[in-house]
Amino acid sequence: MTTNSNPLLETQEVTIKFGGLTAVNNLSIEVNKGEIVALIGPNGAGKTTAFNIITGVYAPTKGKVIYDGKDITGLKPDQITRMGVARTFQNIRLFKKLSVWENIMIACHLRLQSNFAGAALRFPKYRAEEKRMREKVHRLIEEFGLSRYQDDQASSLPYGVQRRLEIARALATEPKLLLLDEPAAGMNPKETEELTHFIREIKDKYDLTVLLIEHHMDLVMEISQRIYVLDFGETIAKGTAEEVQNDPKVIEAYLGVEEGA
Amino acid sequence: MKKEDKILSIILIAGLFVFIAVADKFFNLYVQRVLNLCAIYTILALSMNLINGFTGLFSLGHAGFMAIGAYMVGIFTVPVEIRPMVYFMKPMHPAIADIEMPFIVALILGGLLSAFIAFLIGAPVLRLRDDYLAIATLGFSEIIRIVITNAQSITNGSLGIKNIPPVANIWWIYITMIISIAFIVLLINSSYGRAFKAIREDEIAAEAMGINLFKHKMMSFMIGAFFAGIGGGLYAALLGTVDPKNFLFVLTYNFLLIIVLGGMGSVSGTIISAYVVTAGQEWLRFLDEPLSIGGIAIPLFRPGFRMVIFSLLLMIIVLFYRDGLMGTREINWEMIKNFGKRFKLRRVKSGEVQ
Ligand SMILES: Nc1ncnc2c1ncn2[C@@H]1O[C@H](COP(=O)(O)OP(=O)(O)OP(=O)(O)O)[C@@H](O)[C@H]1O
Numbered sequence: 064m065t066t067n068s069n070p071l072l073e074t075q076e077v078t079i080k081f082g083g084l085t086a087v088n089n090l091s092i093e094v095n096k097g098e099i100v101a102l103i104g105p106n107g108a109g110k111t112t113a114f115n116i117i118t119g120v121y122a123p124t125k126g127k128v129i130y131d132g133k134d135i136t137g138l139k140p141d142q143i144t145r146m147g148v149a150r151t152f153q154n155i156r157l158f159k160k161l162s163v164w165e166n167i168m169i170a171c172h173l174r175l176q177s178n179f180a181g182a183a184l185r186f187p188k189y190r191a192e193e194k195r196m197r198e199k200v201h202r203l204i205e206e207f208g209l210s211r212y213q214d215d216q217a218s219s220l221p222y223g224v225q226r227r228l229e230i231a232r233a234l235a236t237e238p239k240l241l242l243l244d245e246p247a248a249g250m251n252p253k254e255t256e257e258l259t260h261f262i263r264e265i266k267d268k269y270d271l272t273v274l275l276i277e278h279h280m281d282l283v284m285e286i287s288q289r290i291y292v293l294d295f296g297e298t299i300a301k302g303t304a305e306e307v308q309n310d311p312k313v314i315e316a317y318l319g320v321e322e323g324a
Numbered sequence: 325m326k327k328e329d330k331i332l333s334i335i336l337i338a339g340l341f342v343f344i345a346v347a348d349k350f351f352n353l354y355v356q357r358v359l360n361l362c363a364i365y366t367i368l369a370l371s372m373n374l375i376n377g378f379t380g381l382f383s384l385g386h387a388g389f390m391a392i393g394a395y396m397v398g399i400f401t402v403p404v405e406i407r408p409m410v411y412f413m414k415p416m417h418p419a420i421a422d423i424e425m426p427f428i429v430a431l432i433l434g435g436l437l438s439a440f441i442a443f444l445i446g447a448p449v450l451r452l453r454d455d456y457l458a459i460a461t462l463g464f465s466e467i468i469r470i471v472i473t474n475a476q477s478i479t480n481g482s483l484g485i486k487n488i489p490p491v492a493n494i495w496w497i498y499i500t501m502i503i504s505i506a507f508i509v510l511l512i513n514s515s516y517g518r519a520f521k522a523i524r525e526d527e528i529a530a531e532a533m534g535i536n537l538f539k540h541k542m543m544s545f546m547i548g549a550f551f552a553g554i555g556g557g558l559y560a561a562l563l564g565t566v567d568p569k570n571f572l573f574v575l576t577y578n579f580l581l582i583i584v585l586g587g588m589g590s591v592s593g594t595i596i597s598a599y600v601v602t603a604g605q606e607w608l609r610f611l612d613e614p615l616s617i618g619g620i621a622i623p624l625f626r627p628g629f630r631m632v633i634f635s636l637l638l639m640i641i642v643l644f645y646r647d648g649l650m651g652t653r654e655i656n657w658e659m660i661k662n663f664g665k666r667f668k669l670r671r672v673k674s675g676e677v678q
C-alpha cells in the first residue's frame with residue numbers, strides 16, 4: 064500500500080485460532096519507520112492478540128511477522144525485545160512489589176554483557192556497565208517526571224503514573240518499535256491530551272516507530288498517520304484518520320457494538 | 325554502599341572472627357556443634373531462598389543436592405588405608421578405591437556436581453510451568469536416596485560412610501558461610517538478582533523486558549544447588565559420617581520452614597531464622613523424649629512430636645504471617661542507625677541524657 068518497500072514491521076496474513084475462535088484473521092499490517100500507526104476496533108476485536116503475536120507471546124496459526132527485514136515469527140518475547148521491539152500492557156504489568164527505580168533497571172538487564180560471576184564479584188567491566196545503567200535510568204526517571212516516586216513501590220503509584228512508568232520501562236530496553244496497548248485507558252481528557260503530546264515527544268527524541276491500540280478516538284485521530292480497524296478478528300478498514308472515520312463499515316462496527324450493549 | 329557502611333561491615337566481620345576465635349577456644353563441644361549446624365543450615369536455607377524466594381521457583385530438592393555434596397566429601401576424603409574397614413560389607417569399586425582428595429577439592433567438586441545435576445533436572449523441566457519443578461525435584465531427592473542406598477560399592481549403601489575426617493571445624497564452616505552469604509548477597513544486588521526478582525514478580529512482563537526466563541531460572545537453580553552441595557559437604561565433614569537417612573525429605577521441609585519463617589526473599593530474615601529454627605530444634609529435643617509428670621506419662625511426647633510442633637508453626641505462619649519475619653525487606657545499616665537514633669532521642673526526651 065505504501066511506496067516504501069521496506070517497512071519496519073510487517074505482518075503477512077497472520078491468523079490465530081484459539082480452539083474454535085479465530086481471534087485474528089489474515090491480518091496484514093505495515094508500519095514504516097518513523098510512523099505512528101493505530102490499531103482500533105471494538106472490544107474483543109483481536110487487537111491485544113495481534114500485539115501478542117507480534118511480540119512473540121503467541122505463535123500465529125498461520126502467517127508471518129517480519130521485523131526490520133527479518134522473519135521473527137515464532138521467536139520468543141525476550142528475543143524479539145532484544146531486537147528492538149518493546150511494549151506496554153493493557154492491564155499494566157509492572158513489577159508491583161519492586162521500586163520504580165528497580166522496575167526500570169530491570170529493563171536494562173537485556174543489554175548487559177557481563178556474566179553472573181563478573182556481576183556478583185563486581186569485576187570492573189560490570190561496575191562500568193552498572194554505572195551506565197544507573198545513569199540511563201536516572202535520565203529516564205527525570206524525563207518522565209518520576210523523581211519523587213523513585214524509591215516507591217510500583218503498586219503504590221497513582222494509576223496515571225503507573226502508565227507512565229510502564230512506558231519508561233519499555234524505553235529502557237532501547238527499542239526501535241514501541242507498541243502501546245491502550246496507553247490512555249482510564250485517563251481523563253486532560254491527561255489524555257498530555258499523553259498525546261508526550262508520545263509525540265518521546266517518539267521524536269528516541270527516534271521511535273509507534274504502533275498503538277487506543278479507544279480514545281481524539282488521541283488516535285490526532286496522533287496517527289494511519290489506522291487499521293479490526294472487528295471480530297477481521298481487518299475491516301485501513302487508511303488515514305478521515306478515510307477510516309467516514310468508512311461505513313467502521314461506523315457500523317462501532318454502532319453495532321453500541322446497539323448490542 | 326556508602327563508605328561508612330563499608331567500614332561498619334568490615335567491623336562486623338572482624339567481630340565475627342573474634343567471636344569464632346572465642347567460640348573455638350572456650351565454648352564446649354555441644355555449643356560449638358549447634359553453632360556449626362546453624363551456619364550450615366544458613367548456607368542451605370539461603371541457597372534455597374535464592375531459588376524459591378528470590379526467583380519464585382518452587383524447588384523441593386535441597387536435601388538431594390545436599391546429599392550429593394555430602395557424599396562427595398564422604399567418598400573421597402576417607403583415607404585410602406582405612407577404606408576396607410569402612411566398606412567392610414562390599415569393597416569400594418576399584419575405579420575409585422584409590423582416589424583420595426583434600427577436603428576443599430571434594431567440597432567444591434560436590435558443589436559443582438550438584439549444580440550439574442540441577443542442570444539435568446532443570447533442562448527439561450524449567451521450560452514448563454512452575455509446578456513441574458516441585459514434582460521433579462521432589463522425585464529427584466527421593467531417587468538420589470535410593471541410588472545412594474543401592475550403589476553400595478560407591479556409597480557403602482545403607483550402612484553409610486563412617487570415619488570421614490572431621491576437618492570442618494568452626495573456622496572452616498564460618499568462613500565458608502561468610503563467603504556464601506557474601507556471594508549470594510552480591511548476586512542478588514546485581515543486575516542478575518534484579519532479573520530473578522522480575523521473574524518472581526511477573527514472568528510475562530520479565531520476558532517482555534528481554535529477560536530469557538529459561539536461562540535465568542536455570543542460573544538461579546544451579547547456583548542454589550551448588551551452595552546446597554557445599555552445605556552438604558560441610559555437614560559430612562562436621563558429623564564425620566553420612567548415611568542415606570540423613571537426607572530424608574523432612575530436611576528440605578526444614579529449610580522451607582526456615583525461609584518461610586524468615587521471609588521469602590530476605591537474606592537477613594533467612595539468617596536469623598536459620599539460627600532460631602536450628603538452635604530451637606536442638607533445644608526442643610525434649611519434645612521427642614517420653615515425658616512423665618508426677619508419674620503420669622504425657623501421651624504426646626514421643627519421637628516425632630517435635631516435627632508436629634514445627635509443622636503447626638509453619639501452618640500458622642502461612643495462614644497469619646504470610647511475609648514471615650522480614651518479608652522481602654532486609655536489615656541494613658541505615659535501619660540499625662535509625663534505630664539507635666530513635667533510642668537516643670527517647671532517652672533525651674525522658675531527660676536521661678542531657
Ligand atoms: N489466550 C486466549 N485463549 C482463548 N481466547 C483468547 C485468548 N486471548 C484472547 N482470546 C479471545 O480473542 C478475542 C480477542 O481478544 P483481544 O484481547 O485480542 O481483544 P481486544 O481487541 O484487545 O479487546 P479489548 O478492546 O477489550 O482489549 C476475544 O474473544 C478473546 O476472548
Ligand SMILES: [Mg+2]
Pocket residue numbers: 110111112153
Ligand atoms: Mg485488548
